[in-house]
Amino acid sequence: MNFLALFDLSVLDTTMRLATPLLLACLAGLFSERAGIFDIGLEGKMLAAAFFSAALAAITGSVWVGLAAGIGASLVLSAVHGLASITFRGNQLISGVAINFLAAGLTVLIAQSWFQQGGRTPSLLTGGRFEPITLPFADAFSTVPFFGPIYAELISGHSILVYVALLCVPGTWYILFRTRFGLRLRAVGENPAAVDTAGVSVIGLRFAAVGICGILCGIAGAYLATGLQAGFVKDMTAGRGFIALAALIFAKWRPWHALWATLLFGYLQAIALRPDIIEGALGFKVQVQLLDALPYILTVVILAGFVGKAIPPRAGGEPYVKER
Amino acid sequence: MDVMPKWAEVVLVPLISLALAAILSALVILAIGEDPVAAVKLMVSGALGSTYGWGYTLYYATNFMFTGLAVAVAFHAGLFNIGGEGQAMLGGLGVALVCLFIPWPHWTLAILGATVGAAVFGAAWAAIPAYLQAKRGSHIVITTIMFNFIAAAVLNYMLVNVLRPQGSMDPATQRFPEAVHLPSLHELLAPLGISFSKAAPANVSLLIAIVACVAVWLLIWRTALGLEIRSYGKSGRAARYAGIGSVRITMIAMLISGGLAGMMAINNVMGEAERLVLNAVEGAGFIGIAVALMGRSHPFGVFLAAILFGFLYQGGAELALWTSIPRELIVVIQALVILFTGALDNMVRMPLERLFLAIRKSRTAKATKPAE
Numbered sequence: 001m002n003f004l005a006l007f008d009l010s011v012l013d014t015t016m017r018l019a020t021p022l023l024l025a026c027l028a029g030l031f032s033e034r035a036g037i038f039d040i041g042l043e044g045k046m047l048a049a050a051f052f053s054a055a056l057a058a059i060t061g062s063v064w065v066g067l068a069a070g071i072g073a074s075l076v077l078s079a080v081h082g083l084a085s086i087t088f089r090g091n092q093l094i095s096g097v098a099i100n101f102l103a104a105g106l107t108v109l110i111a112q113s114w115f116q117q118g119g120r121t122p123s124l125l126t127g128g129r130f131e132p133i134t135l136p137f138a139d140a141f142s143t144v145p146f147f148g149p150i151y152a153e154l155i156s157g158h159s160i161l162v163y164v165a166l167l168c169v170p171g172t173w174y175i176l177f178r179t180r181f182g183l184r185l186r187a188v189g190e191n192p193a194a195v196d197t198a199g200v201s202v203i204g205l206r207f208a209a210v211g212i213c214g215i216l217c218g219i220a221g222a223y224l225a226t227g228l229q230a231g232f233v234k235d236m237t238a239g240r241g242f243i244a245l246a247a248l249i250f251a252k253w254r255p256w257h258a259l260w261a262t263l264l265f266g267y268l269q270a271i272a273l274r275p276d277i278i279e280g281a282l283g284f285k286v287q288v289q290l291l292d293a294l295p296y297i298l299t300v301v302i303l304a305g306f307v308g309k310a311i312p313p314r315a316g317g318e319p320y321v322k323e324r
Numbered sequence: 325m326d327v328m329p330k331w332a333e334v335v336l337v338p339l340i341s342l343a344l345a346a347i348l349s350a351l352v353i354l355a356i357g358e359d360p361v362a363a364v365k366l367m368v369s370g371a372l373g374s375t376y377g378w379g380y381t382l383y384y385a386t387n388f389m390f391t392g393l394a395v396a397v398a399f400h401a402g403l404f405n406i407g408g409e410g411q412a413m414l415g416g417l418g419v420a421l422v423c424l425f426i427p428w429p430h431w432t433l434a435i436l437g438a439t440v441g442a443a444v445f446g447a448a449w450a451a452i453p454a455y456l457q458a459k460r461g462s463h464i465v466i467t468t469i470m471f472n473f474i475a476a477a478v479l480n481y482m483l484v485n486v487l488r489p490q491g492s493m494d495p496a497t498q499r500f501p502e503a504v505h506l507p508s509l510h511e512l513l514a515p516l517g518i519s520f521s522k523a524a525p526a527n528v529s530l531l532i533a534i535v536a537c538v539a540v541w542l543l544i545w546r547t548a549l550g551l552e553i554r555s556y557g558k559s560g561r562a563a564r565y566a567g568i569g570s571v572r573i574t575m576i577a578m579l580i581s582g583g584l585a586g587m588m589a590i591n592n593v594m595g596e597a598e599r600l601v602l603n604a605v606e607g608a609g610f611i612g613i614a615v616a617l618m619g620r621s622h623p624f625g626v627f628l629a630a631i632l633f634g635f636l637y638q639g640g641a642e643l644a645l646w647t648s649i650p651r652e653l654i655v656v657i658q659a660l661v662i663l664f665t666g667a668l669d670n671m672v673r674m675p676l677e678r679l680f681l682a683i684r685k686s687r688t689a690k691a692t693k694p695a696e
Contacts, residue, residue, distance in 0.1 A: 040469065084667035088674075093404055093465050095667035097613060098659045105655030106352070112650045113356035119650060242469055249466065287485070293477035296470040300452075303462035303470075312463070 005281040009153050011270050016158060017228055019266025020165045021046065021220040025244035026251065026258045027165075027172050028216035034176065034253060035209030036189035036315040038092040041081055041099035042217055043241025049074040049221025051107035054121040054232035055114060057128040063226050066128065070225075071218030077103065078214030086206050089319030100241070108234050121225075121232040130159035130227040161223040168216065172255040185209055189313035192320040202320045220244075246299035249310050265295045327677045338618060338625075338665060340672050345660035352656055358649055370642025371635045379509060379524020380641070384608075385634030386526065386591045389533040391612025392630050393540050394585035396621040400544055401577035402557035407453060407468030408585040409609025410475030411446040415586025416593040417482060418445030420600035423500040424487075434504040438590050439532065446586015447579040449475060454578030458571040464578075472609075483602055496601040506595045527595035534627070536584060541623040543580075553577050585609060607655075614658050617666040633658070 025042045032039040049070035057066030077099050084095040108119035115121055135156035142152035176182035184205055188195045192202045224240075225232045243265050250264075251257035271278060272291040279285050302310050328336075350360035371377045391408045398405035405411075422441035428434035453467035483495040492498075509526045513519070544550040556563040556573040564570055588608060593600050611633055618632070619625025640654035664672065 038465075040465070080663070084663065084671075088668055088670040090667040090670055091404075092667075093406075094613070094617070094662060097406065097610070098663035098667055101610070101655050101659035101662065105652040105657075105659055108650055108652040109352065109356060109656060112648065112652075116648075119652070239473060242473065245466065246470065287481060289477040289481040289484075292480075293474045296473045296477075300456070300462070300467055300470050300474075303460075303467055304456050305460050305462070 003281055005277055006271065008274075008277055009149060011267070011274060011277060012154055013157075014270035014273065015263060015267040016154065016162060017266075018269045019262045020158075020162045021224050021228065021240055022244050022247055022262040022266055023165045023259060024161075024168065024216050024220035024223065025241055026247045026262050027168050027255065028213040028220065029245055029248045030172065030251075030253055030255060030258060031176075031185070031209045031216070032213035033248065033316055034189045034313055035185050035206050036192060036313055036318070036320070037081070037085055037206055037210055037213075038096065038317045039081065039210075039213060040093055040096035040245060041077065041103075041241075042213075042244055043237050043239065044096075044100035044103035045074040045077045045214060045217035046221035046224065046241050047100075047107055047235070047237045048077055048103040049218040050225035050236055051111060051121070051221075051232045053218075053222035054124060054225035055111070057124055057226050058115075058122050058231070061125075061127050063124075063128055063130055066226050067219070067222045070222035071215055074218030074221060075211065075214040078210050078217075082207050082210040085319065086203055086210070089321065092317055092319075104235060107232070111232065111234075119234040124226060124230040128226065129230055130161055130223070132157045132159055133163075159223070159227040161219060161227050164219065165223075166259075169255050169259045172258075176255065181208075186313075189315055192315050196320070196322065206320075217241075243295050246295050249299055249312075250302055252310050253313065268294050328673075328680050332676065332680065334620065334622075337669070337672055337676065338620060340676070341664035341669070342618070342661065344664045344672070345657065348660050349653070349657045353649065353653070356649070358647060363643060363647065363649065366643055366646060367635070367639025370646075371638035374521065375519070376521035376524050377638055377642075379521045379526040380638040381631070381634040382509070382526040382530055383524065383591065383596065383634070384637040385630045386530045386533045386595075387588050387608040388611050388615045388630035388633045389537060389627060390588035390591070391585050391609050392615030392619060392626040393536055393612075393623060394581045394583075394609075395612045395616035396619065396623070396626050397540060397544070397553075397584065398577055398581040399616055399621045400550075400557045401553045401573055402560065403457070403574065403577060403581075404465050405450065405468055405578065405581045405585075406465050406613070407450060407471050407475075407582070407609070408612045409605055409607065410468070410472035411449045411582040411585035412588045412605045412609045413475045413479050414449040415442035415446040415589035416600050416604045417479060418442045418586060419589040419593045420487065420497050420500075423504045423594060424497060428501075428503050431504055431506055435506060435528070435532075435590060435594070438504070438594050439587060442586040442589040443583035444586075446589075447583040449586070450578045450582025451575070454575050454582075457578075458574040480602065483600065487600070494601075497599045500594065500598045504594065505598065506590075508595075525596040527591065529591035529595045532587070532590065533630075536587065537623040537627050540584075544623075549576065585612065611658060614662045614665075618661055 025046055029039050029042050052073035053066035053070030056069035057063050081095050081099055084090040085092040111119045111121060138152040138156035141148045176186060184195060184200055188202055188205045196202050224236060247258060247261040247265050250261040268291055272288055275288060353360040353363050371381045391412060394408050395405055418441035419438045422438045426437060449471060453464050453471055456462040456467055457464040487497045488495060489498040506527045510520045510522045512528060552568045553573055556568055560570055592604055597604060615626055615629040615633055618629035636654050636657055640651050643649045644651040
């Protein structure tokens with residue numbers, strides 16, 4: 001048995017790349033849920049963003065136009081969610097379900113209408129994708145034992161959005177815990193009446209949170225279609241929005257924990273791609289299905305409160321009604 | 325006093341929501357360069373123009389009745405069961421085990437056994453999230469979503485590693501024995517002198533689905549348990565004050581809900597495929613949400629909404645066959661129905677309430693005038 005083989009550099013490298021969309025979506029959900037708006041539509045927003053970023057990148061040849069289009073598409077769905085759950089005080093969960101289906105259907109419908117390739121976009125060429133960035137000195141350091149390969153392979157050589165996602169973690173922490181906006185945002189998720197009494201707009205804050213959620217989901221989706229893969233295929237998010245939701249619960253709605261949780265779930269996805277490594281390291285075969293289901297099982301265990309208790313923001317899921 | 329008369333609440337609001345969803349769907353069809361009127365015509369002729377079309381429409385409707393009732397029962401208890409998909413998958417597993425490993429002499433007995441198997445497996449899959457909600461306060465929406473994914477993994481494991489016949493590459497069970505073949509509507513209606521398409525998959529489970537609609541209606545509105553479920557759904561706190569145990573109601577409502585979702589499998593697994601395949605449920609569990617919302621959680625409403633969605637499904641398949649509109653159009657329509665009848669309910673309701681209030685005011689004003 002050789003447990004170290006489980007942490008093969010190539011697996012860890014894949015972990016980074018697979019964790020990035022999870023991390024972005026998880027932080028997106030964090031903003032929304034901290035403000036008291038449940039969002040099970042992360043999946044749909046990512047999917048819409050993935051399609052529109054790939055489509056626009058394919059048409060214009062510019063990945064940045066694609067990114068903007070992806071964020072725009074995700075924001076439109078966020079606006080629908082906000083309209084339904086904030087303005088019209090509808091059921092946030094039902095709205096999320098609707099958004100997921102809307103994205104799943106519309107992306108294929110539009111893809112078929114624009115490209116006639118059976119619900120996918122054309123493969124993206126250079127310029128239409130986010131290319132890996134080699135960090136300074138990566139080549140020079142790669143000969144240094146141990147740290148050299150880690151720097152050269154694991155840390156360097158990802159696309160810019162990976163680094164953006166990582167920077168979003170301290171960014172989110174700073175915004176939520178060190179700014180007035182963040183304090184109010186958290187307060188609106190715990191006790192909106194108090195925020196209202198203080199003369200701050202509950203509706204405005206919640207829309208801001210849902211908007212930030214849209215932007216982050218947009219980046220996550222754009223990364224899927226233009227960074228991780230080269231183009232959009234039907235249902236390409238493949239449940240990542242829900243894994244991000246699971247990670248959010250796992251992280252108990254905290255930014256740094258979100259990073260660890262998404263890295264863990266990203267690692268599970270990465271190792272599931274390499275059954276040979278698992279068998280070599282553990283000496284027995286682990287069912288792929290078990291690895292697939294593990295993030296969800298872990299989340300249920302956490303939710304059940306057997307390993308620490310995950311307590312969501314108190315006003316989560318409830319529309320705010322001013323007293324009359 | 326209610327602001328709106330009952331007929332407006334029950335008929336007008338859903339109809340307006342549906343109309344909004346239909347208008348937006350038409351705009352979507354226009355936007356992708358197709359003709360909405362021609363599309364509707366094709367859907368109607370494809371889904372309702374022949375007994376073949378009707379056979380598919382009713383087959384899909386049977387699935388949606390079960391999953392719609394499942395969501396509706398949970399809604400009555402104030403619970404949102406998003407896990408119909410996973411429960412129906414497990415129900416399929418239950419049906420497969422019952423059909424493959426018990427030597428049934430006749431289909432009439434087999435369908436009883438399969439119904440029990442499907443319901444027990446579906447209910448068992450709903451039991452864990454229900455228990456966690458009732459006892460440990462874990463949010464049932466999140467746990468049922470997680471259980472959908474876990475169910476997919478379980479089914480995948482069972483089909484690939486356990487139930488797959490030797491030498492077969494296809495992740496599916498072997499065909500069920502001939503004795504458990506359920507009569508299709510063709511075979512049922514032939515003795516009555518009605519000729520019904522032989523190829524269509526609608527079968528005797530349709531009757532069971534209708535019985536289930538009636539049974540759920542009786543349960544919810546004609547039994548003490550139903551009253552408890554409804555009062556718990558209206559206000560958990562008030563119900564507890566009245567001595568209704570929240571753990572008990574949560575468990576019972578979810579077990580019934582999961583059982584109903586699981587029972588869908590007698591239609592799609594036993595009635596149609598006659599073996600268990602990987603993607604047997606095909607999203608019917610989620611369509612149950614749209615069906616329950618549209619049917620206002622009333623069994624008769626669910627019945628009508630299920631037929632409507634059956635029509636959309638079959639019509640959508642015809643569209644995909646004859647035009648360049650992909651099947652995903654139905655997913656869009658489904659999303660719009662969920663959006664308008666569920667999440668944006670207040671958008672439709674608020675102006676209507678204002679309208680009815682204005683009408684009532686002007687009426688009372690007129691009525692009081694002569695007295696002056």
